Every structure is written in structure tokens, then in C-alpha cells.
Amino acid sequence: MKSQFQINENLLDRIISVAYGDSNFLDKIRINLLASRNNEVKRLLSEYIVTARAIRSLEQDECPVDILENVKNKTLKENNLFSPVIKFLYALLYKPVLTAAAVLILISGMLLFILFNKTNDNQYSEAQIKLAEKQVKQTLVLVNKIFYRTANKVEYDILKEQVAKPVHEGISTINDLFKGG
């Protein structure tokens, strides 16, 4: 049966796509399964994989400097493209270390500005301070009450009724079962 197996155009396209790595996941699985069962598919797939790998390893050639110099002479110099400001902006965009340094300097500057310019302009009267203290105390009492009630609720209602009681019942049932056994 295997010798009658024919690779049609559609299957070949899929094999090639898998080899070049631009097929979908399902095709990858299908073709790999097929390759494991059929030698012709396996051979084709491995051949294309080798070529795809070799193509990926081809590197781009660098554009010669003299071309860039010519272009620069014809366009850039008259427009002052390589002015210090442009050079700096360009470096900021394309050199991560410089960008990081610039950001660091900016953040440090902002922090220093905030720290050294922080002045305490707020002046409060004696009465205002006393009122604030009183309000803080009241707030703390309220919070304390809430905590106390919550603790009671957890200890007596939740733990005792909702947790301890069912556990106790469960243990009793197990005991009864053991006794019965």
C-alpha cells in the first residue's frame, strides 16, 4: 500500500511549509506523523529542512561605506543631518545604554528636585491639633471595637458552630462505626 502513496501538490506545499517553519500547528503534527510512517514524506521533509536551515543561516551583506558617504554628500550635509542635536536624538533612539543613562539621569534629577524642594508650609493652631488628636483617638476606638467583634464572631460563631461542631460529629460517626465493626 505504501508504494502506491502519491504526494500531491497540496501535500508537497504543506511539507515545504512545515520545513520552512511557517505552517500552522496542526499541519506540523500531521506532517510529522505522516513522515514517521512514510519514507518518501520523511525524505522530502528532511531535504527541505536542510535547505531552509541553510537559507536562514545566510547573513545580509553590509551596505558599503562609500555608498553611504556618497548619499551623505548628496543629501545630508547640505541639510545638516549630522548636527549634534540629531546625532544625540539618533543615539538616544538606537543606543540602549545611552537611553538608559539618560532616563537614569532624568529620574535622579526629578527625585533630587522633589526631595530638596519639599518644604513644610503647613502651620496648624493648637486647637486644630487637639481636634485632630481627638478624632484619631475616636477612630482608633471604633477600629478596636470592630476588631473585638470580629474576633468574637470568629471564635464563638464560626469556629464553634461551623467548624468544631461538624468535625466533632464526624469523629463521633467514625467512632460509632469502629465500635460497630
Place this chain on the structure above:
Amino acid sequence: MLKMLSNLKYKLLLKQFKNRVYNYSIYMLKNRMDADDVTQEVLIKLWKNLDSFNMNAASSYVMKMTHNLCIDYLRRRNISLKRELEIDNIFEETYTNVNDLNNPELMISRENLNQRLKEAIENLPVNLKSIFVMYQLQGMKYKEISKALDLPLNSVKVYLMRARIKLQKELKLLKDEIPIPN
């Protein structure tokens, strides 16, 4: 300020496209001097059309310009597509790896493979080669290629597949001559 921004824009474009334009031209024209001329022309044209330039479609625009110029060059200089290839040495230096210098056998086979690949790519018909180079070597997307070459998306996919098959056939002819390094 505007002038400064457009200068910056141009410099970014140069950085991004100079090598792509150059490499594409080499593959299309099979001749380094012509590729130099096309690259220079494209880069100057880019500068001249900078104001009407859409950065979002930069890749398609630049490659379209490059492709059209290459076709012009091919026509103007009457380069026959079937002529014997001139094997220039520009790629040899690129693929030299210091670690492989001690292994002459591997170096020779790699050089041969690269040379073989380069020749096989250059030998593809222009319509297949342009798509193959843009997709496989320059990492362009189907949509970008479709825009650059004014071709329907499906044609791009079909031509790419044909190029891969043709390339494989070309390489297969030389398969037994030199072992392919992993």
C-alpha cells in the same frame, strides 16, 4: 524643528533599510556595481520623497522602489536572465567564521554551500526571486510583499512556494557533490 525631525526620520530609514536595499539589489542584479548604483539611487530618492513618506508602510514603499529600479536596470543594461552567472566574492568574507578556520574541510563545504545557495537563488526567475528574497532573506510579510510588488496576496504565496520548490531542485542537482554541514 520640522527639518530636524525629517532629518532624524531619514537617518532612521537609512539605518533600517540600507542593507536590505543593497542585498536585494545584489540578488536581483547579480552584479555588485549595479547593486551599488541602485542602492545609492534608492537612498537618494528616499531623501527626496521624505515629506510624502508614510512610515507605517515604509518596508513596502522602500522595497517597491528598489524592485522597480532593479527591473529598470535589468532592462536598461539588457542583462539576460539566462546568462551565465558571474560569481563575485562579496559573500565569501561574510560567511567566514573564526572557529571554523581550523577545519578547512568544513570551511570549504560551508563556502560551497553558501555559494551554491546564492547561485541557486540568483538563478531563480525574477518574479519568484523577488518574492523569495523579500520573504526568506529580508523577513517581509506577505502583505508587505503584496504591496511592494502590486501582486495579490495569494499570488505571493503561490510564487513563494514555487520558488522554494525550484530552489530545492537546483540544489538537488549538486547534492551529491558536496556534503551539507549541519
